[in-house]
Amino acid sequence: MLRIPLLRAGEPYFSLNVETLRDVRTGEPVAELSLAGAGMIARDLRRMAEIRRRLDAVPVRELLAICGRAARLFAGETLPLGEGEQTPEAYLAQLAATSGMPIAMGRANMAKIVHNLENMEAILGGLTRGLDLRVLDRGYGEQDGRRLSYLRQADSLGAVLPNNSPGVHALWLPAIPLKTPLVLKPGTMEPWTPYRIAQAFYAAGLPRGAISLYPADHAGATEVLLRTGRAMFFGDARTVESWRGSGKVQLHGPGWSKVLLFDRRAEGWRDHLELMVGSIAKNGGRSCINASGIWTTGHGDAIAEAVAERLAAIEPRPLDDPRAELCAFPDPAVARAISAMIDDQLQIPGAEDVTARRRGAARRRRLVEVDGCTFLRPTVVRCHDPGHPLAASEFVFPFAAVVEVASADELLERIGPTLVATALTDDDETRYKILTCPRIDRLNLGTIPTYQISWDQPHEGNLFDHLYQQRAFQIAAA
Amino acid sequence: MSDVLAESGLEAKVAAARARLDEHVRRIVAWHFDPRTGCPFWLEKAEEFDFDPRRDVRGFDDLKLFPHFEDEWLRGGPVRRWVPKAFADRPIYVFETGGSTGIPKSRINVRDFEIDYEQLADQLSDATFPRGSDWLMLGPTGPRRLRLAIEHLAQYRGGIAFHVDLDPRWVTKLVKAQRWQELEAYKEHTIDQGLKILRAHESIRCIFTTPKLLEALCDKVSLPRLGITGIFCGGTEMNAEFHRFAREELVPGIDFLPVYGNTLMGLAPSKPFDEKSRDYTITYYPPSPRAVFEIVDPDDLDRVVGYGETGRVLLTTLTEEFFMPRFAERDEGERAAPIEPYPWDGVSNLRLFSRFKKSVAVGVY
Incomplete structure (x- = not known):
């Protein structure tokens, strides 16, 4: 059977604790998903400062180029999956089998992710209000005659993700060009999309440690939220409520x-x-x-x-x-x-x-x-x-x-x-x-449907503001 | 199965253990249903039976004559109805189960907890759990058996046990209310105290703790560097992946012993780890003949499942202090075959009974 490993700082790890994913139509097993324990997540997260430093060394310009390459790979190439490989068509079939999303709809969601990766520069432009992104490479800079510096708020961005629709994964993608390693806890019915995005990024040249994937139970999800410096949490009204007031966790509850x-x-x-x-x-x-x-x-x-x-x-x-x-x-x-x-x-x-x-x-x-x-x-x-x-x-x-x-x-x-x-x-x-x-x-x-999203706009909070804080900065002349 | 046993030379040991169990059942049933020695609860209950326990119970299989033990009987008082008349003048301990809310279930003890832990203490390695070395007990305290049991274990091996308070009922409340940040603060508070003790007392070589607290402890310090050589781990559910994580990453080089302690049953050690096969499956064996596991079909509690098959755990406790016939535990697992050190049935991959999964919070402290 297909086995989906954890990605511990990008490295595959097959856990002895697994969840069998089943086809919604037949109940037949589709894959065995490795599950991470909370302690393992906590232990791995201790390495995030070091991983973040490695990502920091890659200029934003290069990270944007990686996003562009990842878009093409995600959309059209055969990528590693567990001990085997996955074509785009297989991805859509697997997604349909365990999450119940029709293949045509999965394809439309795939396009959203590709669009976001391809247009990452414009998206960052929106989120940063036109910041010269070289400021992030150097830690400070000057724009329109003003000195600017941004202080990073976290060594990693945790994301406890939902099963409902792959398009939602577009929301955390900007973390990569914003030089923040990702620690993802996918939904147990839909690990497919985050796993494939990670593989596309690795193949595009992203340092592997920049994306970790930990399918886990509630305790594992809690560990991600507690131990990453900043996090996104997708959940129902009751579960997100328990994190309200924590500035560290951006909440994505019901939309209404x-x-x-x-x-x-x-x-x-x-x-x-x-x-x-x-x-x-x-x-x-x-x-x-x-x-x-x-x-x-x-x-x-x-x-x-x-x-x-x-x-x-x-x-x-x-x-x-x-x-x-x-x-x-x-x-x-x-x-x-x-x-x-x-x-x-x-x-x-x-x-x-x-x-x-x-x-x-x-x-x-x-x-x-x-x-x-x-x-x-x-x-x-x-x-x-x-x-x-x-x-x-x-x-x-x-x-x-x-x-x-x-x-x-x-x-x-x-x-x-x-x-x-x-x-x-x-x-x-x-x-x-x-x-x-x-x-x-x-x-x-005006006549814009609710689902028509402009991705360069904040969504339940601005990811750039979540990850960086502007600070006062002066530097003495050399 | 018998072929496997014969090949491995276990068959005779299994038969001897079974004979010893049957003899033990006769003695314990006779004790509990003798008006001179039995406890009021069973003596009264016997009046409802259409059989005479002392006459009709000739071996373990005859325990099916009894109704399944109901843990509800243990809620509330008078708790002295559980004290065998033979022990009426002895000091009585009362221990409560787990971290659940509501009226706790109580079990009386005279010396059972000491006997259970002494039996296990005799099996510990002198190299990794050195005699005379001290212990840190970092697990549920208060009205739980573990607190005194670990202290007795340490004392029995010539050491002293240091303790930290831990209230699992508060932990359960925090989890149910999803107050994760408070839960984290409580964990930190517990770990901080444990660390202070570990750093202040170089004589500590052995630790009892739960899986979660072990992870939290190792997040702060290197236990091998602090001189810890043996870890006794239990108190909550533990899976094979945790076992592997503990041995390979958390505490490599330290003797790591998973145990299944249960206030109603006693203490079940795990199958010794085989460095060659590196099979991390955790298999527990009950302290026969004082306790027995039967792994049964959840829909027919009289049908024991085959070896390797999944079933619900039926616990039977057979001590002079407590008689608990065929109690349907909230756990399930795979029936495990007898092995050389434990020539009777065990259970592998013990976990919460899947039909209860949505309603009970476990393994949280």
Whole structure:
């Protein structure tokens, strides 16, 4: 069987503690994933200062060139995997097998990663607000007549990563040209993408120690978060909450992203139907940047019906069907639990599953099995009560609540935390209120779907600011 | 199986051990169900039985006549119902199990913990656990048996045990509440105290600690450089990968002994490590005849699984102080064949019973 090792400071290590990854369709073993113990992670991390020094010696310009080469390798080449090799097609098949992401969707995510690697200089330009990156090579420099120096905050960046979608891995890529070694704890259903990115980087000439990969249990994840100087943590609301307030850990919890329609744009909702449907359903609805809410100041019922009609037409398809738009649940019990939870909450007055009526008698059930896979059909809930629990819910499939409130003020007051808001308004006063609404993180003003990410913008915090701090600096003339 | 045993010359030893176990079962059952020596709990319980334990139990297999022991019986009082009448006038210890919350399970002790640890102490190497050398006990303390047991072990081998407080129930609470940074602070606090003792007392050559604390300790110091030669490790779950990591990276050159201690059962040593095969599988053998492991089908606790097959652990304890027939532990593992030093069944890769995995926090301290 295929064995996936740990990458301890880049060196493969086959653990005696393994997790068997299984095909979501057949239950057949796909690979044996090595797991790291917390103590091993802690021990290896003691070497990070030394590894960081080696990475520091590589100029940013060269690291950017490595990113460019890694992009081509990741996209098109056969790369090492365990004791064997992996073609790009095999990568997509393995990803589909254990994470339930259709191959076509995996390919689209692959393209995101490639795009980020190819455009790394522009991304760093955005994150650093145009810093002359040579400042990082020398530790200080001068730009526009101002002296600049940045103090590194960590010897490594830890990342506790999710299983939901490979595109998310684009978020930690800039750490490499920012000269910070990576310590990755991948999701146990999706080690494939971080492993392949690491191999692409090694083949492109990155010092191997710059990327470590430690599949592990919760204790291992905790060790990564505690012992790396800076970290990113992707998790559910409860798990990320326990790290809130720690400046060392950048939190990536649920997105609760939303499309917001105000006044005349609510009147003209039909013009935005495509945007709403796409924001909910793109990428199988698996991302934090998918909308889980449509909040409007009018026409809530009509919007819910129209969106439901479109989403109800999306059919579960086999993972290798190029038209597949829904992801399978790797654990059918999770799908059952989510569906049961939605049904339970629908018992609370004030909400209705609009898609149930639209699905038609034969397809009424939300939970379905196709080709051995368990899917949840897209679900639109019309919440008449903005305080209904389903109005503030997010799930890993296309799900959205449509909520109508009386005014822009009430809408912005009640939307709750929102990672991405696509806000549609023509009114300057409303626009001002949106711009100053503290509940919104990423803001798309106008007809930009929630999933359309500009990668040179911060995402739940700016990675450059997380890794470097500007400091006062003076140097005496020689 | 019998061929394997015959080839290795073990068969006679296994048969002798089995005969000794059957004889021991008869003696212990007779003791616990004799109104002059037994404890109130079992004497009362016997009134519910449709058999006479003293007459009908002729060997280990007859323990199936008893209902499976329920650990719930050990929660709450009066704890003296567990004291055999023969020991009514003796000083009684009470030990509580693990780090779980709720009303603790209590087991009374007179000298069992001493006997269990003396048996193991006699097997320790004088080269790596030198007689007369001192010990650091860096593990769960408070109402747990380990604290006194390790102290007795040290004393039995002519040494003194130094201690650090560690409250596993607080650790469990922190884990359940996901208060990781506080957990880390508590670990640091524990390790700092351990380090002070290690640095202040050069006479310490031996350590008892848990896997997590050993990792944390080695993160701070080199134990070989501090003169440590033997480590006794247990208290929480330990897998083969940890065993390998400990021997190859954490404490190379130090005698590393995994043990499975259990308040209800006693102390199970592990199969001696073979430097040639470098097989890191941890296999524990119970202290027969005082305790027995049966590895059984979780859906049919009367069916012992084959060697190498996975099953749930049934524990039986057979001492004058405590009778615990066929208690279904929260652990599972693979049934291991008898070996020369332990000619009876053991268990490999002991771990939390997979059906409980989502509800119990283990191995956290």
